Amino acid sequence: MTEYQPLLQLSGVSKTFADNTVLDALDLTIYDGEFLTLLGPSGCGKTTVLRIIAGFEQEDCGSVMLDQQNLAVLKAELRPVNTVFQSYALFPHMTVYENIAFGLKMHKVAKADIKTRVDEALRMVRLDSFAQRKPHQLSGGQQQRVAIARAVVNRPRLLLLDESLSALDYKLRQEMQIELKRLQRQLNITFVYVTHDQEEALSMSDRIVVLNKGKVQQIGTPREIYENPANLFVARFIGEINQFDGHVVRRIDEQHVEVVAEGADWVVKTDHPFVADDKVHVLLRPEDIRLTKSELVLDSVHVEGHIYECSYKGKTLDSYIRLASGTKVIASEFFDEDDPDFDYRLEQKVALQWTTGWEVVLPYEYAN
Amino acid sequence: MNMQINQFRFWAIGLATSWLALFVLVPSLMVLVTSFLTRDPDFLIRFEFSLDGWRSVFDPSFISLLWDSLSMALITACICLAIAYPFVMCLMSLPSKWRPIILFLLIVPFWTNSLVRIYAIQYLLGKKGLINDAMLGIGLIDKPLDLLYTPFAVIFGLSYILLPFMILPIYSAMEKLDLRLLDAAKDLGANAAQRLWRITLPLTLPGIVAGSLMVILPAMGMFFVADLLGGSKHALLGNVIKNQFIQTRDWPFGAALSVLMIILLSFMLWLYYRATKLSNRQGGINDSDF
Ligand SMILES: Nc1ncnc2c1ncn2[C@@H]1O[C@H](COP(=O)(O)OP(=O)(O)O)[C@@H](O)[C@H]1O
Numbered sequence: 001m002t003e004y005q006p007l008l009q010l011s012g013v014s015k016t017f018a019d020n021t022v023l024d025a026l027d028l029t030i031y032d033g034e035f036l037t038l039l040g041p042s043g044c045g046k047t048t049v050l051r052i053i054a055g056f057e058q059e060d061c062g063s064v065m066l067d068q069q070n071l072a073v074l075k076a077e078l079r080p081v082n083t084v085f086q087s088y089a090l091f092p093h094m095t096v097y098e099n100i101a102f103g104l105k106m107h108k109v110a111k112a113d114i115k116t117r118v119d120e121a122l123r124m125v126r127l128d129s130f131a132q133r134k135p136h137q138l139s140g141g142q143q144q145r146v147a148i149a150r151a152v153v154n155r156p157r158l159l160l161l162d163e164s165l166s167a168l169d170y171k172l173r174q175e176m177q178i179e180l181k182r183l184q185r186q187l188n189i190t191f192v193y194v195t196h197d198q199e200e201a202l203s204m205s206d207r208i209v210v211l212n213k214g215k216v217q218q219i220g221t222p223r224e225i226y227e228n229p230a231n232l233f234v235a236r237f238i239g240e241i242n243q244f245d246g247h248v249v250r251r252i253d254e255q256h257v258e259v260v261a262e263g264a265d266w267v268v269k270t271d272h273p274f275v276a277d278d279k280v281h282v283l284l285r286p287e288d289i290r291l292t293k294s295e296l297v298l299d300s301v302h303v304e305g306h307i308y309e310c311s312y313k314g315k316t317l318d319s320y321i322r323l324a325s326g327t328k329v330i331a332s333e334f335f336d337e338d339d340p341d342f343d344y345r346l347e348q349k350v351a352l353q354w355t356t357g358w359e360v361v362l363p364y365e366y367a368n
Numbered sequence: 369m370n371m372q373i374n375q376f377r378f379w380a381i382g383l384a385t386s387w388l389a390l391f392v393l394v395p396s397l398m399v400l401v402t403s404f405l406t407r408d409p410d411f412l413i414r415f416e417f418s419l420d421g422w423r424s425v426f427d428p429s430f431i432s433l434l435w436d437s438l439s440m441a442l443i444t445a446c447i448c449l450a451i452a453y454p455f456v457m458c459l460m461s462l463p464s465k466w467r468p469i470i471l472f473l474l475i476v477p478f479w480t481n482s483l484v485r486i487y488a489i490q491y492l493l494g495k496k497g498l499i500n501d502a503m504l505g506i507g508l509i510d511k512p513l514d515l516l517y518t519p520f521a522v523i524f525g526l527s528y529i530l531l532p533f534m535i536l537p538i539y540s541a542m543e544k545l546d547l548r549l550l551d552a553a554k555d556l557g558a559n560a561a562q563r564l565w566r567i568t569l570p571l572t573l574p575g576i577v578a579g580s581l582m583v584i585l586p587a588m589g590m591f592f593v594a595d596l597l598g599g600s601k602h603a604l605l606g607n608v609i610k611n612q613f614i615q616t617r618d619w620p621f622g623a624a625l626s627v628l629m630i631i632l633l634s635f636m637l638w639l640y641y642r643a644t645k646l647s648n649r650q651g652g653i654n655d656s657d658f
């Protein structure tokens with residue numbers, strides 16, 4: 001991200017509705033040209049962030065700076081920011097062409113230029129032949145693309161997209177994800193995309209901001225967020241994860257400590273300066289766990305348990321394992337059709353293993 | 369079970385249809401037929417074809433009267449619109465729990481007979497009325513103004529009586545307006561005036577047209593308003609029709625005028641239909657390609 005210049009800076013932005021604190025001293029820098037995703041559960045304040053940036057909502061305190069200019073003094077209609085609304089909000093009494101031309105008309109662009117730019121935008125979203133349709137004559141995906149064209153045709157510095165794909169069905173959503181990425185690269189406009197869908201966030205973003213209860217939980221690339229979650233909330237929100245609670249026995253070297261969890265001694269890798277007796281969570285993604293039938297087991301076993309459920313997922317086989325302590329674990333393994341042993345009986349005893357370093361070790365949080 | 373529902377449907381629809389036929393279609397046809405009959409001094413009408421009734425409609429003196437009535441109705445509609453639209457906009461900016469209360473207050477006076485209220489206006493506008501007294505009192509004028517028995521008085525009375533009929537349809541159109549569209553327009557750079565002109569007005573047009581219809585038509589027919597506030601000089605179409613039936617006893621002419629009014633109504637309904645289609649948000653009529 002270092003080649004990017006800061007474009008928009010939110011500093012200490014707070015927003016309270018009645019006595020519901022929706023944003024709590026939010027700090028966030030958005031860089032020019034990036035695809036940034038705000039990810040968080042429903043009601044965590046994502047839309048409110050967008051509405052403050054767009055100017056529909058006034059922050060209670062803090063500042064919003066765009067290109068070193070304080071946005072507080074700039075009305076919504078004057079900000080070089082455009083929004084793709086979750087509901088599309090297409091003007092029902094105007095044709096597709098008029099919808100897309102609306103922003104240019106408001107900015108008093110010359111008529112001939114309007115035509116060129118609208119036609120170009122229509123081509124870009126592949127709706128050239130739909131210019132004279134009314135919005136209600138279009139399918140959901142087409143309306144979606146009109147909404148995008150209507151926003152990008154104004155060449156905003158910043159494009160805000162609020163759950164723009166969530167109303168579309170799965171297949172169309174996948175296509176539109178790719179389409180959006182293509183558009184973003186092609187236009188070189190900064191995108192701020194809001195979603196509660198972690199898969200969507202991981203596949204589209206340059207950077208992800210994980211929000212919860214109006215606070216930033218973590219900012220990072222999809223890979224950082226997935227592989228090194230900063231806390232339990234992020235770890236659990238971004239995909240499936242297994243959690244083992246334990247404590248540190250001793251430090252082995254700069255990067256490794258010995259942990260006792262699930263009645264076993266594990267060597268784990270961590271940058272955190274844990275000392276003996278610190279309570280920790282050891283976290284593992286289901287796909288990082290390798291299962292072996294217990295009778296075949298060698299050394300380097302981490303823990304053993306019994307299979308209590310198997311679920312065929314197409315690409316993978318998900319096994320649900322109960323450990324002696326009662327902790328439940330999910331392991332997700334790729335199918336190997338050539339392996340005759342690749343199948344588990346219910347109540348079969350299995351050993352769990354993983355490569356040291358694949359686990360995530362977090363300081364203990366009271367939250368369970 | 370199904371039989372019962374079918375039977376019920378048959379009777380319900382049958383009853384409604386007969387009701388409409390008996391009390392709407394038959395009288396309308398009677399009026400239409402009457403307009404082509406001959407006037408008779410003793411029996412009101414004679415069953416003999418004649419175009420006299422319609423000839424009187426196109427008499428220049430009557431056309432100018434019709435024009436006066438129409439223009440008074442149009443002015444009334446404009447005044448009602450000019451008051452109602454901003455009123456509804458203010459209403460919409462209030463918290464939604466307040467709106468029904470205010471609409472209720474608006475309707476309360478209309479439980480009083482409108483004739484009584486027109487008498488009240490007569491008193492208000494008279495030479496010794498409240499308005500003249502007040503203006504004399506503060507020295508704005510030094511002799512009472514002739515307010516009563518003027519077109520102004522008629523339009524004032526009509527506007528007062530008919531204002532709610534403009535407000536309610538506009539309110540119901542405004543309530544359906546998707547506020548997110550206004551956010552979208554703002555986002556695209558439209559200022560308050562542009563949002564009003566390009567989004568709010570076109571999308572509430574059906575309400576405006578419906579309200580105008582509900583003002584213009586009665587405004588041409590409310591003969592007692594013209595009788596009480598306009599004296600004999602400022603007649604509405606309604607006065608003329610009433611006079612033909614009750615005083616002059618020229619039933620074919622009166623019937624022809626009634627038919628004219630029905631044609632006017634149909635024309636305005638067609639306008640209303642056009643306006644709703646213009647701002648249609650769901651499937652339109654011309655969606656043959658879908
Ligand atoms: N205009 C408003 N008035 C009152 N409460 C609001 C308003 N807008 C949002 N909220 C509340 O703020 C919280 C966050 O909303 P929002 O930003 O829409 O969340 P998200 O988009 O992440 O789902 C919710 O609890 C919502 O009820």
Ligand SMILES: [Mg+2]
Nearest residue numbers: 046047162163
């Ligand atoms: Mg939202």
